[in-house]
Structures are given as structure tokens and as C-alpha cells.
Amino acid sequence: MKRGSALRVAVVSGLHRTARQGTVDALLTAVPRSVGVHHDFAEIDDGLVYRVTRDRWGIRDRVPVDLAHACASCTLREDLIPLLRRLATESEHELCVVETWDSVEPHTVAEAISLEENLELGTVLTAVDAEYVSNDLTTHEQLDERGLDIAHNDDRAVAEVLARQIEYPNVVVATGLPDPVVSGPLLEQLNPAAAILAPGPQLAEVATHGFDPAAATQRTNPAWAQYTPGHTGRVRTVTWTRTRPLHPERLHNALEDIVARSLRGRGRFWIASQPDTLLVWDSHSDLISVHSGGPWLASLPEAAWEMVPEMRRASVSLEWCPEVGDRRQHLAFTGVDLDAEELVARLDSCLLTDEEVGTSFPSDPFADVPPERQP
Template sequence: MPELSVVIVGGLHVDARKAAVEQLLADVPGSVVLHHDLATAAAGTVVRTVRDADGIRDAGETPLVNDCACCALREDLVPDLERLADAGDTPLAVVELWDSVEPKAMAEVVTSGGLTVTGVITAVDPALLLPYLGNGDDLAEGGLAAAATDQRTVADTFARQLEYAPVLAVLDSPEADDEDRELLAQLHPTARQVPIGHGDLAGAQRTKGMSGAHSPLAHAALAGFDVEAAAAAQHPACALLPTEADAHGVSTLVWHRRRPFHPERLYEALEDLTCAAARSRGRFWLADRPDTLLHWDAAGGALCVESAGPWLASLPDAAWDMVPPVRRAAAALDWHPQHGDCCQHLVFTSPGLDREGLAQLLESCLLTDAEYAAGRDAWKQLPPAFDTLLEV
């Protein structure tokens, strides 16, 4: 029996996502699309459809699980995929995620069910990139929440969808300009971009005699995907963050220092720092919590700060065996003889970025020479300004 290949296609840009799905259906004969529509979740059900190039093969409703639409999706999706695998006549199952569902969770669910994810694709309309990254509204306000308890925003959801996928299906949008395309490139510089749609970009790709499973999008869908590596790449300790860039009015500032922040001064600057860029992320080091690696994640004018566990430098040698190899490797590349992996590594990406002003503001939040020289015991006595944010 041939093994079923599963590709996950997601994204809040609905037109781009549907264009990517339709192109896969056309490019891979015999492929099947599975979609769970969560728009009816408020009424207590999720609508499931299974279709191929000829139309709908199966449709029905599945009840919510624990009042959670995403939980219902998890319970229903794997059995559907298993039935396709058992039938043995489907070369590619396309899992089209509903608007706000994030691909990371679904890729892990499919893999844990014993199935093979061969690709994860986020579909993007470059013209909508900045509006979505700047949208701090709760998903619930736009009817996009996946559960009654869903407190995510449009911006942070879209950022995670974008940055998790190794492949971006980019809609050939006439409204997009060089700034939009440059912003996309700087936000996810390692992603493979595949044009979709009916304009010149897509046409240039499709007129080179490439068809079926050899088309760019189909090739990306079948290329292979490592769920564990993808999860590691999202961890703040070893995330592959964007690099310095400046083109078409878009800049990325990479700010790296070996001195901790003063908690009060950083806290006072949070609003300005959060609003300085369309997207910022990374890891940072607070003087009053010198052993804790902290995660910085900002989009849409809102900042999420979380503890990501201890810095490796604060762990006893015996505990290192329990640390994933990718984490140890990342720390080794950035190891300091005095502070180990403790550092500031923050990345800000935006059109019109005030690089100089931002760098000066960040520098002003670090410990002064005198504060730094006082040592760790003195650092720990500084006012704990981040207790509320970190829910201590």
C-alpha cells in the first residue's frame, strides 16, 4: 500500500489559501482536500468536507469536544486521514486549515497519529501583510476565534502562521509593491516562496513545462517536513531569527548584547519598544532574574513576555544530558566565557524603522557600568518590575 502524503495549508489570507489549495488539486491528480469549517463552532458543531477535483466526496458535522472547535478538529481529522491511507488510492491529502488554526498544532497532531506530513505551507497575500501584522484586535472580534477561551489576536496568530511554515505560497497580488514583498522576505528569510495565482509571476513558473507533481507548489508539498526540527526552530533559545537587512524602505535591526536589562528601565520602555516595529521577537535577559531565559514576542502593538526556562549557563553539568541537542548546539555557537548563553538577542522588522533611535532606547535599558559591576547578588535585589507580566 502506498504511504499517504499529507500537506498542511493554512493562513488567515483566505483568498491566497484557497488559491493554493486549488492549485494543488489541479497539479496532483487524485489528491483530496480535507477542511473543517470552524465558523459554526458557536452553534456547537464543526462542518467537515472532503473533496477532490470533481467535487465534494463527503460532508458532515462533528460536535465540539470540550467546547473547543480545534479539539473537535483533532478528533476528526486523523481518522479521516487514516481512512484515506487505508484505501491506498490517494497520493496527496491536502489539509486546508480554517482561518485562525495554526499549522504547528495540526502538524504535530497528524504526525502523532502515525501519518506522514510531507509539507507545511502558509498562503500569503503580500498586500495584506502589514495590515494583518498591525491588527491587534482579538480574533473573537472578527468571528475568528477557535474556542470561547481563545484570546489570541489577529497579529500574533498571523505571525506564527507565517514563521512556522518553511514554504510560503505567495499570491500574485496586483496591489502588492516592492515594500510588501521586501517585508515578507525579511520576516521569514529562510522560507521558500512559491508564486500562486494567475498573474505574471505564477505564469512564469507554470510555462516552463512544469506540471503535475513537478510543479513548484506540488514539489514543495511533497518535499518532506520534520515536525521536531520545526518545533525547535520556534523555541526562543534556538530560533533561527531574521538577519540584518535594509531595502525598499524595510529594515531589520538585530540587537545583541552581553549585559542584562535593568527591569524598571526596560518596563518603562516597553510601550515604545513594542510599537517601534511591525514585528519583533527574540530572547532577553533581566538582571533581577539572571538565570531565566525570557521570550519576547510582539506584533500588532501588543507584547507577550514569557519565561522559556533556564539559560543553559545556569544548569548543572549533569542536567545538560536532558537538553535537546539542537539547544546545546545553538548555545555553543553563541557561548560567552563569562555569561555562557545569557544575552540579549532581539530582532525588529518594519517599514520605516528608526534603527538609531531604537538602538539607543534599548541601550538605555541595560545596566550601567556601576550596576553591572555590582554583580549578580546586587542584580537580584533590583525591583521586580516584570512580576505582573510573568504572572509570578
């Protein structure tokens, strides 16, 4: 139970540095007695991380941080959380604005803060520059090509990071005017639950709304998320749900064509060669990652269900089918000028035919998919 004197914290993430810093400035200006904290990873290759604190009048200090290892997770665990605990004890500030580094995804920071007794997670915001949203969601660039990687093995793509930053928060702050035909609808359809605001004094109000990481996980975890279709301007989101398994080889042969049709694909799918394994689809532009999301609930003994997250069990209850349980295809594809009929027809062509139901599949291109990725 959190105490009434808990320090309120706002997390601001975003690949677009100028937009993110402007959003932090707007919060610091709008909320009295607020302070901003940012960890600068620009020199992480040399083992250096700097903590920068500022208020509405500018930078207060910039100090090197002594870490066991120079990495984002170590910084969170060894410096940021202890600092926030100390600020909460001092009771000097009404709000602490945590500004993440460019390529840091907000969920790990938000979840760590939400577990602290004397910290109150007021809001999670992602700041974007409306001018660059469309290009950065379709680019093939990797983080290291822009100098944004924060580890030697950080092989994430720019589009992947930006999409995750947009999909998680309860507020997206757009600098510039989002295009009502493309960039605006992209923000709305990638995260229908987020308020889309301009930077300004109105951010003071959202800083007090409260952020629920469990609800954000419910929306974003592809093992149980429920996606909805949408169509605004040139942007369309197509959801595809079927209760028949996919042919592993036909799907594998069609992957390149399917992925190329959208800029974001997400969800869960079922292939006939692995009837007990929920597979996760995660695509960005023409890049796709497939990994195991664990077992379908229908493959587990009923006694094991108590070990499954409650939010997943609730989702399953909405879509349970007597014949196949929770096994299904539930995929969402968001794209610009996306041809819904052609996409659905291509996906349907990968399903088992009546003649193929019950046959074996000795050749499985998905046999070696990795387990669920850890943040």
C-alpha cells in the same frame, strides 16, 4: 519507521480565506488522485463543527463531526488524525491536502501528522493575499472582532496569528503580486527559510519536498532561534545581541516606546533581577507578551543538560560566553521604515551601567511573568 506506502499530506493554513482556498484548489488540480479535508468552525459557538472533503471537481461531502468538545485540538485528535489514518489504509489517494481553519496556527497540525507511522508530511504552506499582508500585520484588531476566534477565551490578535502562520512553513503562497517595497520583503524577512510562490501547477513539486517540524521549531522557538538582520525596500530587520543584563525598571519604562517602533519583535532577553530565567519577547505591532522560557542553561547543573532539547544545546554551543554562559539579549525587530540606530540606542540605554553591575533590584516589574505558553 514509516512505510513506503505512507499517505503524503500537505497542510495549508492562512488567515486570508480566499487565498487559502485558492491554494488548496491549485494543489488538488496539480496533483492527481488528491483529496482535500477542511474542518469548518463557523458554527463552533453552537457546538457544531463540520468536516468538508473535496477534490478538483468540488465538494464531495459536508458532515457534522461528533466531538467530546467543539475545539480545534479536539478536532485534530478525535477526527482529523483518525480520518488520515483511514485514508492511508485505503491507499486511494496520492495526496491529502489538510486545509486549516482561518485562525488555526499550523504547527500543532503539522507536528501531530509527523508522528503518524503511515503519514508523510510533504509540505506546510501558508497562503496570504499580498494586498492585505501589510495591513493585517499592523492592525490592532483581535480575532473576535472579525469573528475568527475559535474559543471563548481566544484573545489572540489578528497580527499575532498571521505572523505565526507566515513564520512556520517551508512555503508561503502569495495570491496577487507582493509589493517589492513592503509586503514582499515582510514575507521574506519574517520567514527567510520559506520559498515564496504564486498558486499554480508548481505547487505539485513542493508537495513532495518533505517538511521537518524539528527544523521549523529550531527556526521559530525564541529560546534558541538565531535571527539575522535584513533590509529590502522599506522593510528592515534589526537584530540586537548583548551579553550584559537589562535593568528591569528601565526596560519596563521603555517597553511601550520600543514595541511601537516595529511591527514584529521576537527573541530572548536577560534581566538583572532574574539572572537564572530566560525571558521571551513576543511583540506584534504595539502589543507585547513576555513570558518565562525556563532557565538559562548556565544556571543548570551539567547533569541536567541531557534533559534539554538537543537543538537548544546546539544553539548554545554557538554563542557560549565564558563569563555569562548562554545568558544574553538576542532580539529581532522587523518593521517598515524602522530607524535602526534609534532602536538600538533605546535598547542599549536599558542595559546595566558599570556602576549598577552587582547591585540588587528589590523592585522587579517582571516578577510575575507567566510560564511558557502552551499551544
